[in-house]
Amino acid sequence: MINRFLFYYLLCICFQISAQKEIASKHIANLSSNEMYGRGYVKEGHNIAANYISKEFCNYGLKPYNENGFFQGFNINVNTFPNKIQVSLNNKILETGKDFILEPQSGSAYGSYDLYRFDPNLSIEKQLDLPVKTVVVLDVSKVKNIDSISVFEELKHEIAKVFPVIMLTKNKFTWSVSSFAFPNPVIQMRPSDLKNKQKIQLNISNKFINDLSTQNVIGEIKGRKDKYVVFSAHYDHLGMMGDVIFPGANDNASGAAMLLSLANYYAKKKPKYSMMFIGFAAEEVGLKGSSYFVNNPSIDLNKIQLVINLDIVGTGSEGIAIVNAKEQENSVKKLIRINNKNKFFSKVKIRGQAPNSDHYWFSQKEVPAIFIYTMGGIKAYHDIYDIHQTLPLDNFKELYSLLVSFVKKI
Known part of the structure; x- marks a missing residue:
């Protein structure tokens, strides 16, 4: 009886993990569709994407950023090409x-x-x-x-x-x-x-916009401890050059999809740590959203155990890379042990500090932070060819499983 129960339990877990890839694929298709206008600053693309993520957070039952909702607003200057x-x-x-x-x-x-x-x-x-x-x-x-x-x-x-x-x-x-x-x-x-x-x-013709209003999207799940694990991924992309859309499937609809998958998972649990999920805006403009957050945090930054930033995670046939790994050696060693035991990825590349995604401003505030991206597969990047139809997602469920297993060991 126990063996039969265990069998069905494991079967259920495997089904849930496999289903996450299908759900994530739909999120990526939606976020990189023409209706998102490249998630930039022409035709309200960034706002449409933010509303999509906040709606998902709400459906999962996440606690909003504040009494007004999931948005943390701020302003940027940006050059656009609307015509x-x-x-x-x-x-x-x-x-x-x-x-x-x-x-x-x-x-x-x-x-x-x-x-x-x-x-x-x-x-x-x-x-x-x-x-x-x-x-x-x-x-x-x-x-x-x-x-x-x-x-x-x-x-x-x-x-x-x-x-x-x-x-x-x-x-x-x-x-x-x-x-x-x-x-x-x-x-x-x-x-x-x-x-x-x-x-x-x-x-x-260009249109330069001063003080354009945009927003981070922030949701929270209360845990058993008053400490936080933060998952982040930027949802913005390049937008449009005239009437041509830059879809941004891998960069970073894939990271936003992983963020949503993890938020959905933890919303059904009672995690040890409180979990915060942040969809950062304006990463492509120079890490503006994460910079604003660390200088105007919704929680005490000292309560953050680790920030796990996800950016470009739609491949993985050649493994994963971890930026800031040398600065977070103990945490990364745990992750590598889990990976080696379960054989999720063939390679875990260790990198040092770099200001190449939203983890950076956290590390500058001495908040433990790492940035994970996948390697291999398509080479499309910041161009018109970064589309969901060619994004393999060949190791998406492995990364999902690795992250869930890793958080248990923090």
């Missing part, structure tokens, strides 16, 4: 995100422009006495030296104060979000597309 963008060469319209991207600090430009190819062997002063309707072309496609790349970056900043700039590159197009703007656009393109071209047509 249709068009870049043409010889009357051929280029595809946004495929043939070119705008750098996030880009300003506006309209009309037909002559192309001037900057010569790094000549002085800057001699080359910038140009007609107003000129685009300056900087070719960095063959530059590999870091110092030389830095020189071109500084040059780009200076030229963009006066003229639009084209940066010729062979690197993957990788976009981001900026909290400031140049007077003119900076466009990344392929050298082959500009070969033998003398003119370019631009219809580019």
